[in-house]
Amino acid sequence: MHKQRGLLIVLSGPSGVGKGTVRKELFQQPDTNYEYSISMTTRSPRTGEQDGIDYFFKSRQEFEKLIEEGKLLEYAEYVGNYYGTPLDYVNQTLDAGRDVFLEIEVVGAAQVREKVPDGLFIFLAPPSLSELQTRLVGRGTEEADVIADRVLKAREELEMMNLYDYVVENDEVSKACDRINAIVTAEHCRRERVEKRYLLMLEGE
Numbered sequence: 001m002h003k004q005r006g007l008l009i010v011l012s013g014p015s016g017v018g019k020g021t022v023r024k025e026l027f028q029q030p031d032t033n034y035e036y037s038i039s040m041t042t043r044s045p046r047t048g049e050q051d052g053i054d055y056f057f058k059s060r061q062e063f064e065k066l067i068e069e070g071k072l073l074e075y076a077e078y079v080g081n082y083y084g085t086p087l088d089y090v091n092q093t094l095d096a097g098r099d100v101f102l103e104i105e106v107v108g109a110a111q112v113r114e115k116v117p118d119g120l121f122i123f124l125a126p127p128s129l130s131e132l133q134t135r136l137v138g139r140g141t142e143e144a145d146v147i148a149d150r151v152l153k154a155r156e157e158l159e160m161m162n163l164y165d166y167v168v169e170n171d172e173v174s175k176a177c178d179r180i181n182a183i184v185t186a187e188h189c190r191r192e193r194v195e196k197r198y199l200l201m202l203e204g205e
């Protein structure tokens, strides 16, 4: 039987909702079977961030070359910086039958939806907008004007929630992780059933 292609899992949602926190928690769990796709960005590294681990940090010129050469599955400009997903890494990992996990903002997620319609799209939602603002302020990585920009942007981002397969509330990190794992497991079961049914139909011909 042919090897099934891996599942492309896209986690998106507004800045500050906890995407990074939830993703890190998921990848600390010993039984997590997804491969995390490290993004490219032109943003400067924050204290403690490492090139090739948190992001591949690129100059604007380098990033624009990657765009020109078609090396990105998707990219978006977000609050003044480029962010993008490396195409070859994603394709090679999926072709090897392994699931790939993207943690990206909503404009990029919409591009992935166009290119990979059979991906699994999960929107991480905050309990409320005021809680989102509290989290951004609490993180303390941005100046007040950047936080204001991000909260404004979050309002637009929340409108895109209905384009996703699932909405997961990030009330508590561990609960959000459990919900994501349950969704992925259910999606694998669904795909296996479809595949089996398809093969049975072929055998019957």
Ligand SMILES: Nc1nc2c(ncn2[C@@H]2O[C@H](COP(=O)(O)OP(=O)(O)O)[C@@H](O)[C@H]2O)c(=O)[nH]1
Residues within 6 Å of the ligand: 013, 014, 015, 016, 019, 020, 039, 040, 043, 074, 075, 076, 078, 083, 084, 085, 103, 104, 105, 106, 107, 108, 109
């Ligand atoms: N489109 C796209 N967005 C990305 C990518 N990598 C990260 N992002 C998103 O870019 C936004 C800003 O990321 P970052 O500067 O690390 O800030 P933070 O997520 O608020 O900590 C977040 O919404 C990320 O999820 C990517 O490869 N493509």
Ligand SMILES: Nc1ncnc2c1ncn2[C@@H]1O[C@H](COP(=O)(O)OP(=O)(O)O)[C@@H](O)[C@H]1O
Residues within 6 Å of the ligand: 013, 014, 015, 016, 017, 018, 019, 020, 021, 022, 135, 136, 138, 139, 140, 170, 171, 172, 173
């Ligand atoms: N479920 C949660 N409850 C309370 N605080 C949270 C939760 N998830 C994340 N946070 C906090 O919110 C802030 C933003 O989280 P982060 O993962 O950086 O968001 P994002 O990657 O979506 O921008 C961080 O300070 C983080 O510790």
